[in-house]
Amino acid sequence: MFIDYQSMSVWELLAFNAPGWGGTLLKGLALSLEIAILGFLIGLLIGIFGALGKLSKNIISRDLWACYTTAVRAIPELVLILLIYFALPSALNALLNAIGLEEIEINAFIAGVLVISFVQGAYATEVIRSAMMAIPTGQIEAAQAFAMPKFKILYRISLPAMLPHALPGLSNLWLIATKDTALLAVVGFTELTLAARQAAGSTKEQLLFLSVAGLLYFIISLLSDVFFKYLIRRANKGQMHG
Amino acid sequence: MDNTPSTPTSLVAKKAPQVFRPLTWFMPHRIILIGLAIYLISLLINNLNWYWIDEYQDDILMGLWRTLVLLVTTFVTGFILAIPIGLVQVTGPKYLARLAQSFCSVIRGTPLLLQIWLIYYGIGSIFPEIEWLRDSFLWPYLTDAWPYAFLALTLSVAAYEGEIMRGAFAGVPKGELEAAKAFGMPPFKILTRIWLPRAIQRSLPVIGGEVILQLKATPLVATITLIDTYAVFSKIRQETYIVYEPLLFMTAIYLVLAGIIALMFNRLEKKNEAH
Amino acid sequence: MKIKTSAIIISASVIGLLSTSIAAQTIKVGIATEPYPPFSVPDASGNYTGWEIDIAKAICVQAKLDCEIVATAWDGIIPALLSKKIDVVAASLSITADRKRVIDFSDKYYQSGASIIGSKKASFGSTPTELDNKVIGLQAASIHVKFAKKYYPNATIKEYQSQDEANQDLYSGRIDATQADALTLESFLNSEQGKNCCDLKGMAVNDEALLGEGIGFGLRKGNAELKNQLNDAIQAIRQNGVYEQVSQSYFSFNIYGE
Numbered sequence: 001m002f003i004d005y006q007s008m009s010v011w012e013l014l015a016f017n018a019p020g021w022g023g024t025l026l027k028g029l030a031l032s033l034e035i036a037i038l039g040f041l042i043g044l045l046i047g048i049f050g051a052l053g054k055l056s057k058n059i060i061s062r063d064l065w066a067c068y069t070t071a072v073r074a075i076p077e078l079v080l081i082l083l084i085y086f087a088l089p090s091a092l093n094a095l096l097n098a099i100g101l102e103e104i105e106i107n108a109f110i111a112g113v114l115v116i117s118f119v120q121g122a123y124a125t126e127v128i129r130s131a132m133m134a135i136p137t138g139q140i141e142a143a144q145a146f147a148m149p150k151f152k153i154l155y156r157i158s159l160p161a162m163l164p165h166a167l168p169g170l171s172n173l174w175l176i177a178t179k180d181t182a183l184l185a186v187v188g189f190t191e192l193t194l195a196a197r198q199a200a201g202s203t204k205e206q207l208l209f210l211s212v213a214g215l216l217y218f219i220i221s222l223l224s225d226v227f228f229k230y231l232i233r234r235a236n237k238g239q240m241h242g
Numbered sequence: 243m244d245n246t247p248s249t250p251t252s253l254v255a256k257k258a259p260q261v262f263r264p265l266t267w268f269m270p271h272r273i274i275l276i277g278l279a280i281y282l283i284s285l286l287i288n289n290l291n292w293y294w295i296d297e298y299q300d301d302i303l304m305g306l307w308r309t310l311v312l313l314v315t316t317f318v319t320g321f322i323l324a325i326p327i328g329l330v331q332v333t334g335p336k337y338l339a340r341l342a343q344s345f346c347s348v349i350r351g352t353p354l355l356l357q358i359w360l361i362y363y364g365i366g367s368i369f370p371e372i373e374w375l376r377d378s379f380l381w382p383y384l385t386d387a388w389p390y391a392f393l394a395l396t397l398s399v400a401a402y403e404g405e406i407m408r409g410a411f412a413g414v415p416k417g418e419l420e421a422a423k424a425f426g427m428p429p430f431k432i433l434t435r436i437w438l439p440r441a442i443q444r445s446l447p448v449i450g451g452e453v454i455l456q457l458k459a460t461p462l463v464a465t466i467t468l469i470d471t472y473a474v475f476s477k478i479r480q481e482t483y484i485v486y487e488p489l490l491f492m493t494a495i496y497l498v499l500a501g502i503i504a505l506m507f508n509r510l511e512k513k514n515e516a517h
Numbered sequence: 518m519k520i521k522t523s524a525i526i527i528s529a530s531v532i533g534l535l536s537t538s539i540a541a542q543t544i545k546v547g548i549a550t551e552p553y554p555p556f557s558v559p560d561a562s563g564n565y566t567g568w569e570i571d572i573a574k575a576i577c578v579q580a581k582l583d584c585e586i587v588a589t590a591w592d593g594i595i596p597a598l599l600s601k602k603i604d605v606v607a608a609s610l611s612i613t614a615d616r617k618r619v620i621d622f623s624d625k626y627y628q629s630g631a632s633i634i635g636s637k638k639a640s641f642g643s644t645p646t647e648l649d650n651k652v653i654g655l656q657a658a659s660i661h662v663k664f665a666k667k668y669y670p671n672a673t674i675k676e677y678q679s680q681d682e683a684n685q686d687l688y689s690g691r692i693d694a695t696q697a698d699a700l701t702l703e704s705f706l707n708s709e710q711g712k713n714c715c716d717l718k719g720m721a722v723n724d725e726a727l728l729g730e731g732i733g734f735g736l737r738k739g740n741a742e743l744k745n746q747l748n749d750a751i752q753a754i755r756q757n758g759v760y761e762q763v764s765q766s767y768f769s770f771n772i773y774g775e
Contacts, residue, residue, distance in 0.1 A: 021561045060271050073451075074500035075493055076458035078472060083489055086593070090485070090600045105601060175350070182353035186465070188550045188590030190563070193356055198559050201552050201681045204710055206367040210360040214352045221351030363682070366689035370714065376690060385652070385691040387675070467654075467675045476592065477676070480658035483619040485596055 010208065021199035021209065028195030029216050031109075032181040035191065038113045040177045043120025044170070048159070050125030051132055065125065072122030077115075077183050084115045085187050112184050112191075120177055127169035131162035164235040171228035175221055182217075192216060290487045298478050305474030306495065309460050312470060316392060317456050320399025321449075325438065327400060328407025342404065349401030355462050357398065362390040362466040391463040399456060406448055410441035443514045450507030454500050471495060543583045544743070546573050547603030547735075549591040551679030554704040555767050556609050559588075568767040572626060573607040575759050580750035591679055592658045595620060598735055604743065606735030609698065611660045613729040621738045623747040625731025628774030631661060631721040634702050635694035636687065636714060643719025648672050654683035654692035661696045664727045688714045696721055700772065731774060 014022040053065040072080070089106045096104065106114075139161060143153045185194035196213035200206045295302070327342045349357070369375055375384070383389050414437055422432045442449070461472035469477075475492040479485070548565060552558045556569035565586065577584035589597045594610075597603050598620060612622045633643040641647045649671040655661045657676040665674050675692055677683040683695045688710045695702070699720065705711040721728070734747055754760045755773070764772060 024561050024563060027563070059269065063272065063275065071497070073454065074458075074497050076461045076472070076496055078461040079489065079493055079496065083493070086596050086600050087486055087489060089602070093601070108602075179353040182355045183462075185355065186590060187593055188588060190550070190588070193353060193359075194550065196356070197359065198550065198552065199561070200363065201679070201685070202559060204367070204685070206685070207360075207364040210356060210364050214356050214360060217352045217356065218348060221347070363685060366686060366691060369689040369691075465678055467677055469676075473676075477657065479596070480592055481615075481663070483595060483599075483616070485599060 014208075014212065021195075021203065024195050024199060025192060025209070025212060025216065028190055028192035029220075031189075032178065032191040032193075033220070035109070035112045035116055035181050035184070036174075036177040039116025039120055039181075040174055042113065042117035043124050043173070043177070044128075046117060046121030047124025047128045050121060051128035052154075054125060054129050055132060069122040069125050072119055077119060077180055078186060080119060081115050081183055081187060084118060085111050088114075108187070108189050111187075112181070112189055115184070116177055116180055119180060120173060123173050123176065124170070127166055127173060128162065131166035131169070132158060134165045135161045164232070167228065167232045167235055171224065171232075174224055174228070178217065178220055178224070286490065290490075291484065292487060292491075294478055294482050294484065294488070295491070298474070301469075301474045301477070302471075305469055305471040308469060309457075309471040309499075312391065312395065312460050312463065312468075313453070313457055316395035317399055317453055319392075320396045321403050323396065323400035324403035324407050327404035328409075328411055328441075329433075331404075331408045332411045346401045346404050349397055350405065354394070354398050354459055355465065358391065358394045358462055358466060361394045362387065365390070387463070387466045387468045391466060391468050395456070395459065395463070398459065399452075402452060402455075403449070406445055406452065407441060410445040411437065413444055414440045446507065446511050446514060450504060450511070453503050453507070457496070457499055457503065543585045544577070544605060545587045545603040546577070546584050546605045546607050547587050547589050547594055547597055548573075549594060549608040549679070550588040551591055552681050553609060553679075553701055554708075556701065568763065569607055569609060571763045572754075572760070573605075575754055575763055576626075576747060576750040579753050579759070580746045582746065591656070595658075595735065598737060601737075604737070604740075605747070608735075609701075609732050610735045611729030612731055612733045613660055614726060615663070616735070619738075621736040621740065621744060622733035623736060623744055624751050625733045625774070626751050627772045628731035629698050629700045629772060630723060631664070631696055631728055632699035632702050633694050633696045633718045633721055634687070634706060634711075634715050635718045636690065637716050639693060641694075641718060643721060645669055645722070648694065651693040652691070654686055654695045656680040656683060656697060659697070660727060660729055661721075664721065664724065665696065667727065668722060668724075684711070690714075694718060700768070 012020055014020055014025075050065050050069065053061045054069075056062065089111070092106075093104070135158060139157055140153060143157050148156070181191050182193040184191055185197065188194070190198070192213055196209045200209040203209070327345065330342050331339045369384070375381060418436055418440065419432060422436050427435070460470055463470055464473035464476060471492065475488045478488045482488075548557050548570065550559070553567070553569075555567055557565050557567040559565050565588065570586065573586070574584070587603050589603060591608065594603075594606055594608055595616070598606050606620075610616070610622075612625060616622070633648075635641065635651075641651070645668045648669050650673075652673045652675060653665060653669060654675045654677055655665055656679060659680075662674070662676060665672070675683075675686070677686070680695075680697050680701060683692065683697070684705050686692050687695050702717070706715060706717060736744055736747075760773070
C-alpha cells in the first residue's frame with residue numbers, strides 16, 4: 001500500500017509520472033503562474049482605475065482610494081488571504097440570502113485570484129499613479145485642446161506615455177504576485193509551495209523538494225527579469241532621457 | 243517587495259509640503275466617512291463576541307511582543323548587512339559585486355515562506371546524520387525555532403535593502419564625494435561621514451515602506467512553531483471556533499502597528515529634510 | 518458608448534464565471550492536505566489514498582450520495598465546513614464537547630487512544646510527571662493541545678501545522694516527544710524514519726472529555742438529513758462486512774472500538 005521512497009534515487013523522486021513527484025511540482029508551478037498572471041492583470045486594471053481615482057479632482061474619490069491602498073499596504077497578506085478566503089464568501093452569501101438570491105460558492109482558484117488581484121491592485125495604483133504624474137502635462141493639455149474625449153486621451157496618450165515610467169515598478173509587482181501565490185499554501189491550495197511541502201512530507205526528502213521548488217521560482221524570476229528588460233527597452237525607444 | 247521610484251523624472255513641479263490644517267481637513271464627506279467608520283466599529287464591538295480577549299490577554303501581549311522584537315532585531319541586523327552588500331555593488335571588486343548581486347537575486351526571486359521552510363525543515367532534516375551535534379554547545383540553539391526565523395528574515399531584509407542601498411549609494415551626487423576626497427578625507431571617513439548618511443537620507447521614505455513590508459512578513463514564522471501575533475490569533479480561532487472576531491482584531495492590531503511605523507518614519511523624514 | 522458595451526461584457530463574463538461555481542448537489546467531503554498515514558496520504562498524482570478515504574468512499578456508495586473529495590488545510594477545516602466550502606469533514610476529527618458546540622457529528626466510525634512516542638535515546642514513560650520539562654510537539658488545533666495544557670503544565674509545547682511536521686522535528690531531534698492518535702503514530706514508527714529514531718513511550722491518560730468519544734464525520738448544525746444518511750450508512754457497512762473488508766488491508770485488529 002505504501003510506496004518505498006527511501007530506496008529511490010533523486011531522479012526517480014523527481015520523475016514526471018507517479019510515484020515521482022516532478023509532475024506534481026510542475027503542475028503546482030503551472031497553477032501558481034495561472035493565478036499570478038490573472039491576479040497581476042486584474043490588479044493592473046484595478047490599478048489604472050485607482051490611479052485615475054487618486055489623481056482626480058474629486059476629493060471623495062481620492063480619499064476612498066487612499067483608504068483602499070493604505071489598508072492593503074498595512075495588513076499582512078496572510079491575514080488578507082484568510083479574510084478573503086473565509087470571511088468574504090460567508091459575508092457575500094449572507095448578503096445574497098438577505099436579498100433573496102441563491103448562494104454562490106467561490107472555488108479556491110477564484111478566491112486565490114481575488115486575493116492576489118486585491119493586493120496587486122493597491123500596489124499597482126501607487127506605481128501607475130507616480131508614473132502618470134511623470135507624464136509631461138503639456139501632452140495632456142494638447143490633447144484636450146484637440147477636444148479628445150477623456151477615454152481616448154486615456155488609452156491614446158496617458159497609458160502609452162506612462163508605460164516606460166511604470167514598467168520597472170510593474171516588473172517588481174509581477175515578482176510580488178508570483179511570490180504571494182506561495183501564501184495560498186496556508187489555505188491548502190495546491191500550488192507549487194504546498195506541492196513541494198507535500199512531496200517533502202511524503203518522501204521525507206525535505207531539502208531536495210524545497211530546494212527544487214526554490215529553483216523553479218528562481219528560474220521564473222530570472223525569465224521574468226529578461227522579459228521585462230526587453231519590454232523596458234522597447235518602451236523606452238524614442239524617450240528623452242535627461 | 244515594493245520599489246516605487248522615489249524620484250520621478252518629471253517636469254511636474256514639486257508639491258509644497260502638506261500642512262495639516264485641521265479645520266479644512268475635516269471636510270463634510272470625511273466627517274461622514276469617519277462617523278460611519280465609528281458607527282460600524284461600535285456595532286462590531288457591541289454585537290460580536292469578544293469575551294475571549296480576557297482569557298487570552300497574556301497570550302496576545304506575548305505574541306505582540308514577539309512580533310515587535312522579531313521585526314526590530316531582524317530589520318536592524320539585516321540593514322547592517324545590507325550596507326556592505328549595496329556598497330560593494332557600486333564600488334568594489336567585480337567578483338564581490340557579482341556575489342552580492344546573485345545573493346540579492348536569489349533571495350528576492352524566491353518566496354519568503356519557502357526560504358523559511360527550507361532553512362527550518364531542510365536543515366533540520368540533516369541533523370540525525372551528524373552524530374556529535376546533540377552534545378555540542380550549539381544544540382540548544384538548533385532546537386529552538388527562533389534562530390531559524392531570525393536567520394531567514396535577516397537574510398531577506400539584507401537582500402531587499404541591499405538592492406535599495408545599491409540604488410541609494412549610486413544616487414548620491416558625485417560632487418559631494420569628490421569634494422570630500424579633495425579635502426583629503428580617508429575613504430572610510432567619507433563613507434561614514436558623507437556617503438552613508440546621504441544614501442540613507444535619500445532612501446528614508448522607501449525604507450519606511452520596507453519596514454512595514456517586513457512587519458507584514460513576520461506572520462510567516464507561525465508556520466515554524468514560533469508564536470507571534472498571527473499565531474496567537476490562529477490559536478484563538480482554533481480553540482474557540484470563532485471565525486470573524488479574531489481576524490478583525492488581528493487586522494486592527496496590524497493596522498495600528500503599521501500606522502505607528504509610518505508616523506515614525508514621517509517624523510524622521512521631516513527631521514532629515516534634504517535641502 | 519464603447520465604455521458601456523465593454524463594461525457590460527466584463528460584468529457578464531464575471532457573473533458567468535461565478536455562476537459556474539453555483540453549488541451543485543454533490544456532497545463535498547473535506548480531508549486534510551497534510552499526510553496522515555495510514556488514514557490519508559497524498560501521492561504524486563494528487564490522489565489521496567488511505568483507510569479514511571476508502572471508508573468515506575464506501576459510506577458514500579452505501580448512502581447513495583454523490584461525493585467529491587476536497588482537500589483543505591487542517592487548521593482551516595472547521596472554518597471551511599462552516600463557510601460551506603465543504604459539507605462533511607472526514608479528517609480523523611475527534612468527537613469532543615468543545616467541537617460539538619460549533620458543529621455536529623455523525624456516529625463514530627473508529628476509535629483510538631492517544632499514544633506518546635519519543636526518541637530512542639531517551640528513556641521516559643508516558644506519565645505526566647515523567648514528561649515534565651520535556652519539549653513536546655503537537656498538531657495545532659488538535660485535541661492533544663488542550664490535553665497537554667491540562668496534563669503537562671510543566672512541559673514546553675510546540676505547535677505544528679501538521680502531525681507530519683511534528684514527526685519530522687522529532688526525527689531531527691528538536692523535540693523530545695509527540696502525542697497523537699495511536700494508529701497514526703504506529704504508522705510513523707513503522708516507517709523508515711520512525712524505525713531509526715523513535716519508539717513508543719506509552720499511552721496517554723484516557724480522559725474522554727478531552728480526547729473525545731471516537732472519530733466521527735463533522736457536519737454543520739441543522740443538517741439532520743445528511744447526518745441520518747451517514748449514520749445509517751456507517752451502521753450498514755459495519756453489518757454487511759464492507760468495513761471489515763476495507764480495514765483488513767490496513768489494520769490487523771478492530772479499530773472501531775466498543
